[in-house]
Amino acid sequence: MNGFWAVFKRELKGYFSTPVAYVFLVVFLFFAGYLPFREGFFEVRQADLNLFFKMLPLLFVFMVPSTAMRLWAEERRTGSIELLLTLPITVPQAVLGKFFAAWTFLAIALLLTFPMPAAVFYLGEPDPGLIAAGYLGAFLMAGGFLAVGAFFSALTKNQVISFILSVAACGILVYAGMPSTLEYLSGTLPAPLLSLIESLSFQIRFDAIQRGIISVKDVAYFVILIAAWVYASMYVLEERKAN
Amino acid sequence: MIEVQQLTRRFGPIVAVDGISFQVQKGDILGFLGPNGAGKSTAMKMLACFLPPDSGTAKVCGYDIVQQPLQVRRSIGYLAENAPAYPEMTVAGFLNFVCDARGLKGAARREALDRIIPLCSIGTVYHQTIDTLSKGYKRRVGLAQALIHNPPVLILDEPTDGLDPNQKHEVRELILKMAKEKAIIISTHILEEVEQICTRAIIIARGRILANSTPQKLQADYHGTLEEVFRKITLGKKTA
Numbered sequence: 001m002n003g004f005w006a007v008f009k010r011e012l013k014g015y016f017s018t019p020v021a022y023v024f025l026v027v028f029l030f031f032a033g034y035l036p037f038r039e040g041f042f043e044v045r046q047a048d049l050n051l052f053f054k055m056l057p058l059l060f061v062f063m064v065p066s067t068a069m070r071l072w073a074e075e076r077r078t079g080s081i082e083l084l085l086t087l088p089i090t091v092p093q094a095v096l097g098k099f100f101a102a103w104t105f106l107a108i109a110l111l112l113t114f115p116m117p118a119a120v121f122y123l124g125e126p127d128p129g130l131i132a133a134g135y136l137g138a139f140l141m142a143g144g145f146l147a148v149g150a151f152f153s154a155l156t157k158n159q160v161i162s163f164i165l166s167v168a169a170c171g172i173l174v175y176a177g178m179p180s181t182l183e184y185l186s187g188t189l190p191a192p193l194l195s196l197i198e199s200l201s202f203q204i205r206f207d208a209i210q211r212g213i214i215s216v217k218d219v220a221y222f223v224i225l226i227a228a229w230v231y232a233s234m235y236v237l238e239e240r241k242a243n
Numbered sequence: 244m245i246e247v248q249q250l251t252r253r254f255g256p257i258v259a260v261d262g263i264s265f266q267v268q269k270g271d272i273l274g275f276l277g278p279n280g281a282g283k284s285t286a287m288k289m290l291a292c293f294l295p296p297d298s299g300t301a302k303v304c305g306y307d308i309v310q311q312p313l314q315v316r317r318s319i320g321y322l323a324e325n326a327p328a329y330p331e332m333t334v335a336g337f338l339n340f341v342c343d344a345r346g347l348k349g350a351a352r353r354e355a356l357d358r359i360i361p362l363c364s365i366g367t368v369y370h371q372t373i374d375t376l377s378k379g380y381k382r383r384v385g386l387a388q389a390l391i392h393n394p395p396v397l398i399l400d401e402p403t404d405g406l407d408p409n410q411k412h413e414v415r416e417l418i419l420k421m422a423k424e425k426a427i428i429i430s431t432h433i434l435e436e437v438e439q440i441c442t443r444a445i446i447i448a449r450g451r452i453l454a455n456s457t458p459q460k461l462q463a464d465y466h467g468t469l470e471e472v473f474r475k476i477t478l479g480k481k482t483a
Contacts, residue, residue: 006343010329010336018331079327083388086291086323087344088316241293 003089007097015105020070025109028063032113035059047124052116053134053210057174057202060138060145065166067106068149069159071098072237076157081241091241095234099150106142110135130212137209140222141202145170147229154233177201244269244396244426245290249299252285259285261450262299267426267443269395272418274441274458275430278477282450283430284324287400290428291321303396317345320394324401326385330374334365334384337373338391345392355391362417363387379410386417397427403436415440434469444469448477 015021035055044051075081084094120126149166156162175181176197186194198204205218245267252260260282267273275283288294290301292312300307306314328337338359342352360366363383368376373384382402389397402418403411411433418427419440431437437444438458446454446461453476454461458469465472 002346003344006340009343010332010340013336014329014331017336078330079323079325080329081327082288082293082323083327086293086316086319086321087341088313088346089344090313 003087003093004097006087007084007089007094008101011098011101012104015101021105024063024067025112028059028109029112031059031063032056033116036116047120047126049116049120049126049131049134050210052113053138053206056138057141057206060142061167061170061174064106064142064145065149065152065163065170067102068146068166069153069163071102071150072154072233073157073159073162077159085241091238092234095150095154095230095237099146099230102146102150103143106146107139110138110142127212133212133214134210136214137206140209140219141206143226144173144202144222144229147226147233148173151229151233151236154236173200173202175201175203177203245301245303245428247286247290247299247301250286250289250296250301251298252282252289252294252296258450260289260296263447263450263452264299265445265452265455267428269426270423271443272422272427272429272441274437274444275428275447276432276434276437276444276473277430277447281448281477283447284400286447287321287398287428287430288323290315291319291323291398292316293323317392318395320389320392320397322385322389322397322399322402324404326382328373328381328384328388331372333372334369334376334387337384338387341388341391347392355393358393359387359391362390364413378405379407382406382410382414386414390421395425397421397425399427399429401430401432403431403433411436434473438469446473446476453477 032052032055035058036049036051039051039055041051072081075084085091117126117131120131145166148169149162152166152169153159153162155165177200182194182198185197189197205221208215208218247263247265249262249264250260251258251262263282263286265273275286277283285294289296290303290308292308292315295309300309302308303315304318306318308315329340332340338356339352342348342355347355360369363386365380365383365387368380368384373381376384382405386399386402389399397418399418403414406414415436418429421427422440429436429441441458444454444456444458444461445452454472456464461472462469465475467475
């Protein structure tokens with residue numbers, strides 16, 4: 001356990017000892033506020049955060065890979081991976097330590113969007129359960145994107161490559177489930193394949209949770225997805241840490 | 244304390260380390276000599292459990308590097324080539340991270356830090372971030388990291404590379420100071436270093452051990468300075 005906590009602590013502190021975290025937070029919070037307002041956050045005259053949560057997947061597609069890209073690519077480039085993995089720290093401990101530190105950081109970023117729910121509570125009487133469910137969904141989705149991003153970071157020394165690959169992968173995971181995409185594909189693909197694509201996408205899971213329906217199925221989807229990508233990064237690192 | 248048996252590692256078609264075997268006892272300082280690309284670093288990376296060997300194995304303090312890598316890493320202090328560290332951290336933050344990872348807590352940690360900071364003379368830069376340090380200080384921070392848990396086995400990959408003559412001297416003194424109760428392997432290109440501090444020397448080229456002896460005996464056997472010996476052995480005795 002020493003290994004896990006050592007890595008977790010170092011990583012989480014590391015975010016705040018460089019400007020990276022602050023730049024990320026400012027940009028993230030700006031767009032998390034701006035995008036819902038552009039869609040008419042007040043004009044809809046509803047005391048809920050529907051528009052806010054609706055814009056989050058789009059924002060996460062870009063923001064989460066930017067957090068994830070340095071996780072392993074940087075260690076590889078500077079050679080510090082050789083230091084890290086010759087300390088008594090196992091690869092799974094290091095991978096989990098980094099993953100949970102980054103996930104905690106994203107949770108902090110999400111919590112800092114509190115002015116949005118605060119405004120809605122001030123102006124009306126929203127359903128607090130719905131808002132809590134929305135945040136839970138957003139947190140799980142951030143974890144999913146992060147697991148994908150961490151995997152691509154483990155794959156390469158180059159942060160730019162890792163960023164582009166994970167944006168592409170996250171984009172596919174989100175947009176595959178958008179109604180417009182499914183409509184477009186419905187002309188060419190058979191129905192069973194279509195529903196498979198839909199059920200693999202982040203979008204319908206997040207929508208369901210955000211609407212307040214927290215089912216075991218949807219939560220399990222995110223947990224399994226995260227576990228699978230995290231396991232894949234352990235495998236990749238074990239195989240090619242020294243290349 | 245270190246027993247290497249038929250250790251082999253390939254990178255694609257290249258055999259980087261080709262079935263090397265040797266032993267290092269407590270009190271020994273083994274100098275690993277060889278031209279660039281000879282396989283020195285690869286061998287050291289395998290001993291430090293960073294690279295798994297393709298075949299063969301080694302025992303460090305009785306622990307097998309393939310079967311018990313965690314125990315091996317606990318008993319080793321390892322300084323990798325170019326002394327990698329986390330540039331954005333301060334020396335204090337970095338050493339505390341290493342203590343966390345090695346499970347040094349409370350009084351044991353204070354004691355370890357009080358011992359290591361003067362030993363490596365890094366007191367003056369203790370609160371600076373690592374990327375603002377000179378090469379010499381970075382190397383010393385790397386050494387501090389390797390020594391902090393007072394390991395019985397030290398593996399140092401070019402510990403004096405890129406240092407000025409005074410710093411080289413300091414690092415050698417430091418190594419000599421600890422030599423009695425440890426088994427130490429260092430790799431180097433500097434032959435005078437081997438003469439000064441090593442009790443044994445292994446010359447390695449193209450992944451194979453070509454000579455395993457003491458520096459004095461090598462000089463006597465090949466009738467020349469260590470530099471001549473090195474050339475004779477690694478170039479296939481053409482210059483003899």
